[in-house]
Structures are given as C-alpha cells and as structure tokens.
Amino acid sequence: MLLLLDFDVGVAVRMEDILFSPRYKLDEDAERALGRRLEALWDEHKEPSLTATRRLTSCLENIPVSAFPAPPNKQVIEIISDASLAEAVQLLAKHKILSAPVRDIKAPEDASWIDKYIGIVEFAGIAVWLLHQSEAFRVNSGPEAVAAMGGGFFEMLTSSEFYRETKVKDILGSFRWAPFLPLQTSDSFLTMLLLLSKYRMKSLPVVDIGEGKIGNIITQSAVVHMLSKCVGLPWFETWGNNRLSELGLPVIKPDQMVK
Numbered sequence: 001m002l003l004l005l006d007f008d009v010g011v012a013v014r015m016e017d018i019l020f021s022p023r024y025k026l027d028e029d030a031e032r033a034l035g036r037r038l039e040a041l042w043d044e045h046k047e048p049s050l051t052a053t054r055r056l057t058s059c060l061e062n063i064p065v066s067a068f069p070a071p072p073n074k075q076v077i078e079i080i081s082d083a084s085l086a087e088a089v090q091l092l093a094k095h096k097i098l099s100a101p102v103r104d105i106k107a108p109e110d111a112s113w114i115d116k117y118i119g120i121v122e123f124a125g126i127a128v129w130l131l132h133q134s135e136a137f138r139v140n141s142g143p144e145a146v147a148a149m150g151g152g153f154f155e156m157l158t159s160s161e162f163y164r165e166t167k168v169k170d171i172l173g174s175f176r177w178a179p180f181l182p183l184q185t186s187d188s189f190l191t192m193l194l195l196l197s198k199y200r201m202k203s204l205p206v207v208d209i210g211e212g213k214i215g216n217i218i219t220q221s222a223v224v225h226m227l228s229k230c231v232g233l234p235w236f237e238t239w240g241n242n243r244l245s246e247l248g249l250p251v252i253k254p255d256q257m258v259k
Contacts, residue, residue: 030069035230042235066185076214078103081169098123113207119172182207
C-alpha cells in the first residue's frame with residue numbers, strides 16, 4: 001500500500017482510494033453507449049476477407065476520441081506551475097485523480113494550449129521523487145539515523161521544507177513526470193489505444209487545434225473502466241474468450257519488466 005501524508009492540510013492518500021474512487025464510476029451511461037457504438041460498427045464490418053483483428057481495427061479507426069466520456073462537469077483539473085509538491089498532492093487527493101496537466105502561470109489567458117501547458121504531473125512521479133530524496137538522506141545520514149527514526153521517516157520527508165517549497169515546475173521532466181503528448185479530438189480510438197499500450201503512455205490530454213484549453217484527459221484506468229462496461233456485448237466477448245497471447249498485445253522484454 002502506498003500512503004502519502006500531508007500533515008498541515010490533513011491529507012492521507014492511499015493509492016487504492018484513488019484507483020477505485022467513485023470518480024471512475026461516473027457517466028457509466030456514456031460508457032455503455034460507447035460500447036454499443038462499437039457493437040454497431042462490429043456488425044457493419046462483416047466482410048469475409050476481414051480477420052477478427054482487422055475487423056476490430058476498422059471499428060476503432062471509425063470512432064474519434066471526442067466520443068470518449070467527458071470528465072465530471074466537463075472540466076479538467078489543472079495544477080499551476082508554481083504550486084508546491086504538497087499543494088499538488090493535496091489537489092490530486094481532493095479530486096481523486098492520478099495526474100493533471102501543469103499550466104504555465106506565465107502564459108497569457110488567450111495563449112494556445114501548446115504555450116499554456118508544460119507537462120503532466122503524476123501522483124506516482126511525486127512518490128518516486130520523495131523516495132529518491134529518502135535515498136539521498138540515507139546516504140548522507142547513514143542507515144543508523146534512518147533506523148532510529150522508525151515510522152517517522154516518511155513523516156519527516158512529507159513535512160520537510162523541500163516537499164513544501166519545491167515547485168512542480170522545478171522537477172518537471174524527472175522520474176515518472178510524463179511528457180506532454182496530446183491527442184486531437186479528431187484522432188481515432190485506434191491512435192489512442194496505440195499510445196496507451198504500445199507506447200506506454202499513462203494519460204493523454206485531448207485538445208482542439210487553436211483552442212487554449214484541454215478538453216479531456218484519457219487515462220489507462222478510464223479506458224479499462226470503459227471496456228468493463230462492454231462485457232456481454234458480442235464484439236467484446238469475441239475477444240474476451242481469447243488467450244492474452246492471441247490478442248497481439250505489445251511484447252515487453254524481460255529486462256524491461258518492473259519486478
């Protein structure tokens with residue numbers, strides 16, 4: 001279990017509380033409607049020459065990412081670039097999300113999205129950064145000092161000055177802080193799934209060219225939740241009965257696996 005504490009604001013964040021929060025259960029009607037849309041396309045692509053893989057690919061090519069369910073109130077949560085790590089954790093915990101786009105406070109309000117946003121901050125990235133700081137503390141102070149602190153060691157980290165004063169912009173790009181790779185609303189579901197799977201992106205902002213804001217953020221968790229609402233539909237069951245090795249999923253080499 002991963003737990004982050006912010007003692008000034010009284011925030012205690014468990015990773016499972018975010019992953020399985022009610023936020024991911026919102027707009028289930030829209031998710032089911034999307035599943036039925038895929039089902040209709042599946043029925044339309046019945047050409048005998050199409051393999052099951054090509055048939056599904058054709059379906060995914062015909063659905064734009066603009067069809068993906070919008071966030072609550074159609075509002076994407078943002079973190080400003082001069083927010084501290086403590087403030088970023090508080091905001092992510094409050095809204096029960098794992099990541100958020102970082103808005104450059106120096107950019108004018110009428111700036112385009114490419115000038116307004118400088119990256120994506122991830123909950124996991126903050127945790128990894130804190131663990132790196134703990135390793136630096138262990139090296140500098142010695143294992144005896146760490147052992148003497150016992151369970152108060154992580155409390156020391158999250159109540160430290162560098163946690164409260166380090167700005168999001170100062171460590172953007174380190175560890176698991178994600179690159180800013182957006183989708184356009186006209187891009188297809190196939191493009192979205194390729195980026196999330198083959199290219200191992202965890203979240204993808206959705207933008208309109210020329211617009212100054214992010215309209216949606218599609219995450220791996222949101223896609224999995226949407227697919228869970230397709231259980232029972234013939235197109236999904238066709239694939240659900242296959243072995244994982246038969247689905248053509250991206251292959252990860254043994255030395256690339258996280259153990």
